[in-house]
Amino acid sequence: MEAFIAVLILLAAIGIGFGAACCSLASKKGHSTTTAFWLGLFFGLFALLGYAIARPATRECPTCHEPNYFKRTTCKMCGSPLQSAAAPDSQTHPGPLQM
Ligand SMILES: [Zn+2]
Secondary structure (H helix, E strand, C coil): CHHHHHHHHHHHHHHHHHHHHHHHHHHHHCCCHHHHHHHHHHHCHHHHHHHHHCCCCEEECCCCCCEEECCCCECCCCCCECCCCCHHHHHHCCCCCCC
8 A cells, every 4th residue: 555655646747846836937938837737747857858858938029920939029020019927818808797
């Protein structure tokens, strides 16, 4: 029984390690870190490889609709300021419906 628990703890530690690694990669590329953690926890090396080859997330310029890398603060084409990382999400999801 102790061996089983030891293996379980070892697997959990490995999963959390992969989760943290995926989190770090996702954060650098502008993807959701929560999703990355869970994918890393359950899929381990496969999720890590997926994030390693994944392209950085982009967001669209509100003025010229050109895709820009997530971390940019101004548009690469027209130079207009891009919204902060949290702002587009709060605009597309205005909250619970009011009846
Ligand atoms: Zn633009």
